[in-house]
Amino acid sequence: MAGVHFATGGRSITSLSALLPMRFNSSLLPALALAFVAAFLMAVGGIQLTIVLAVLLVWIGSILLIGTTALEPAAGNKLSEFSADRMSGLVEHSETPVVVTRRQRILIANSSARKLLGGHIIDQDVRIALRHPKAVQLIESEDGGSALIRGLVRRQDIWQINRKLLDGGLGVFEFINRTAEADISRAHTDFVANASHELRTPLASIIGYVETLQEDVEDLDPKMAASFLNTIETEAKRLQSLVSDLMSLSRVEAEKHDQPSDIVDLSKLTERAALDAAGPRNKDRVDFESHGDFKVSGDQQQLEQLIRNLVDNAFNYGAADKPVTVRLQPQGEKRVRLSVKDRGEGIPPEHIPHLTRRFYRTDPGRSRASGGTGLGLAIVKHIVERHGGRMMIDSKLGQGTQVKVTLPLACSKK
Known part of the structure; x- marks a missing residue:
């Protein structure tokens, strides 16, 4: 029978074996065997061959259709498992937290989501994992959507949660951090x-x-x-x-993202800028010393402004009869430290973390009287960051304040 040729729908099928799918349930073999035996008996019994072939075709088609339908759930499960593994691999290292749920139970949570919500959330009810009224309202809505939520994990944070519904009871949650934008x-x-x-x-x-x-x-x-x-x-x-x-x-x-490329002689620049900032009246009070010949990759105008601001602050807030110390010292083989020290009243510890904020003043009246704008250290901070450096402020009440700026030397790795 496998060698019988017939036409259907204008397309020639060379054998009945072509009707069989590449994969089928092995439990269908007895039913197929019975169909061929019955067709053989019908042909032996004298029934017309075309009728026998038609009946056999209908019989085999029905068996295969039932078998394919029976296979669909298993294939679907394998596909779901494959898709879940593949999706997990795709989103695992994304910086955006992503959670995939099936019927409101967490199936996948990438590393960012686990860091945000905790590693224990896998297989947990997403409503329990989020624990926020607006988030729960979004989860229980029949349609997808988004919600802006304050205090999801910490009191001050702001997260936008986007929810997308998929077939099979799947849901994808994307968490976008809006805290920085609000700040x-x-x-x-x-x-x-x-x-x-x-x-x-x-x-x-x-x-x-x-x-x-x-x-x-x-x-x-x-x-x-x-x-x-x-x-x-x-x-x-x-x-x-x-x-x-x-x-x-x-x-x-x-210009903070533009890396400066000019080679600047920091020793000569520091001495000149410090003396200019001191002015003729305070020139003799500048105690400058450079422990080497230091060259850095930088913007000469900005570095000069940095030095002027630090020295100007030291004279404004230091003791009137005390020197201002300016030092350049090596820090290993790849960095140089610029330090500017006054011998004034010092700064209370609670003010030090805020000194680089715009318009922040420990003594507004004294600052305005001396001509200060409250922007000097904010400018210094941004210049230091642009040049790949670090800034540190040390102060002791009654002893004075020292600002230290560490910069990478030219042709050195940070």
Whole structure:
């Protein structure tokens, strides 16, 4: 019978064996054998051969259809297992936490998800793993969607959870951390508010004194008028310094990802910048010493600004009759340390972690009186980061403050 040729649907099938699938349930063999035996008996009994072939074809087709249907669950299970393993491998090392659930039970959690929610969440109910009302509401909704959740793991964090529903009761959860975006937005808001306040104060002073001069221009005492003009000049210079520092900070932040490539002689630059920052009056109080000839890859203008800011701070907050020490010392074979030390009152320990924040002042009145803008150390911090360095501030009450900046030498590995 296997050699019988017949046509169906315009396509020629050379043998009945072509009808058999590559994989079928071995329990169907007895039924197929019975079909061939019955067809053989029908042919021997004198029934027309075409009728016998038609009946055999229908019989075999029915058996194979039932067998294929019976195989579908097992094949589906194997496919699901294969797909789960493959999906797990694809998302395991993703920086984005990903969780795959089957009927609300966690089937897959990549390394980022386990780090976020804990390694114990595998095979746990996803509602218990997340434990947040808004997350549970998203999970129990009939459709996919997203939710922005505050305090999912820590009180201040913000996560966006995206949920996608798949066939077979599968669900994919993607966790996107929005905390940094919120922090940046809050920092920008605070910066604008602080900058506006800092700009408004000298402007208000200038406008007030100018209005007074305009109103009493004829009757105003010359000495008082001169005093008013001196105040206007002081506030205008303060305003000019503030705008200059804001522009410097903006430039440094804009270039922070651009690695500087110029070779700078740090020893000569430090000595010159330190003396310039001290000015003619304090030039003799600069105690400079370089323990070597150090060259770094850097932006000369920014490095000079770094040194000027540190030395200027040391003179503003150090004792009036004490020297300011500036040192360059090797740190191993690949780095150099710049240290600037004053001998002033020192800084309370609780202020030290905040000194590089924009507009942060330990003594606002003294800072403004000395012409400080509150941006000097923030600028220094960004310059140090751009040059691949590190900054550390040490201070002891009654003994003074020392700022240490460590930079990589030219042609050295960090």
